[in-house]
Amino acid sequence: MASVSNSSNKAKIAKRVIEVLDYFDDDHREATVMDIVRRYNRPQSSTSELLSSLVDLGLLYKDPYSRSYSLSPRAALLGTNGQSGMARDGRIVRLIDRLAAQTGLAVALYGMVGLNAQIVSWRSGSRQGQGKQRALYGGMQEPLLESAVGWLMLSTIPQPRRDGVLRRLIAEAADDRKVPFADLSTRVVQCADTGVGIGQAGFGTGAEMVTVLLPDQPEDHPMAIALVYAPDSQISTESLAGCIRDSIAHCLLGEEAAPASLEAVPHAA
Numbered sequence: 272m273a274s275v276s277n278s279s280n281k282a283k284i285a286k287r288v289i290e291v292l293d294y295f296d297d298d299h300r301e302a303t304v305m306d307i308v309r310r311y312n313r314p315q316s317s318t319s320e321l322l323s324s325l326v327d328l329g330l331l332y333k334d335p336y337s338r339s340y341s342l343s344p345r346a347a348l349l350g351t352n353g354q355s356g357m358a359r360d361g362r363i364v365r366l367i368d369r370l371a372a373q374t375g376l377a378v379a380l381y382g383m384v385g386l387n388a389q390i391v392s393w394r395s396g397s398r399q400g401q402g403k404q405r406a407l408y409g410g411m412q413e414p415l416l417e418s419a420v421g422w423l424m425l426s427t428i429p430q431p432r433r434d435g436v437l438r439r440l441i442a443e444a445a446d447d448r449k450v451p452f453a454d455l456s457t458r459v460v461q462c463a464d465t466g467v468g469i470g471q472a473g474f475g476t477g478a479e480m481v482t483v484l485l486p487d488q489p490e491d492h493p494m495a496i497a498l499v500y501a502p503d504s505q506i507s508t509e510s511l512a513g514c515i516r517d518s519i520a521h522c523l524l525g526e527e528a529a530p531a532s533l534e535a536v537p538h539a540a
Contacts, residue, residue: 418473426463
C-alpha cells in the first residue's frame with residue numbers, strides 16, 4: 272500500500288509542476304503563490320514549497336521585492352532539443368504571433384491526448400468582446416466531441432476505426448453531452464472534406480472557433496491552430512479560414528503570402 276501511495280504522490284507532484292509552467296503566458300508573465308493556489312485550487316503551503324523547488328532547479332526566477340515568480344530561459348527551452356521542425360525552430364510561435372496581430376482574436380494551439388483535445392498554447396485576443404469569454408489556458412483538456420477542433424482531429428482517424436472512436440466518445444459522454452452518432456459523424460466528415468473545423472469552442476465558454484490542422488504532423492498526433500471569438504461577433508468564417516491558411520503557408524511552409532488586412536476579417540461587434 273505504501274508504494275501505491277508514493278506513486279500517487281509522485282504523479283500529483285508531476286502534475287502540479289506542469290500546472291505551474293502552464294500558468295505563464297502573455298497575460299501572466301509573473302505569478303504569486305496565491306495566483307497558482309487560486310487557479311488550480313491547491314494548498315498554499317505545498318504550492319509555496321513547490322515554487323521554491325522550481326527556483327532551486329533554475330526553472331523559475333523569484334523577485335525578492337515583489338515575491339513574484341517568472342519563467343527562466345531554461346523553462347522556455349526545456350524539451351526543445353528533443354523536438355524537430357516547427358516545434359524546435361520557433362515557427363509555431365511566429366504563426367501564433369502573426370494571427371494574433373492580424374485578427375485581434377484569441378489564438379489557440381491544440382494537440383490530441385488520448386480522446387481529448389488539449390490546449391497546448393493560449394493567446395488571449397485584444398479585440399472588444401474577447402474578455403467576455405471564460406478564462407482558458409494551456410493544459411486544459413476536453414473530450415474530442417465537445418468542440419470543432421475535436422471534430423477536426425477526429426477527421427484524421429482513418430475508417431473503419433473512426434466510427435468506433437465516435438461511438439465510444441458518445442457512450443462515455445455525460446447524458447447532457449451525448450449527441451446522435453449521425454450528427455457527430457456528419458460534422459467529422461465535413462471537417463475531412465473541407466480541412467476546416469467551424470463551430471463551438473468548447474470548455475463551457477459558449478465561444479465559437481475556426482480551426483485548421485497544421486501540416487506535416489505525425490498521424491497519431493495531429494495539431495491544429497484556431498481563432499476563437501464570441502458567438503455574437505460579426506465574423507466571416509471563410510475569411511478567418513483563409514487568414515489561417517495564408518499564415519500557415521507563410522510561417523510554417525516558407526511560402527510568400529501577402530499580409531492579410533484587418534479589412535478582410537470583419538470586426539467583432
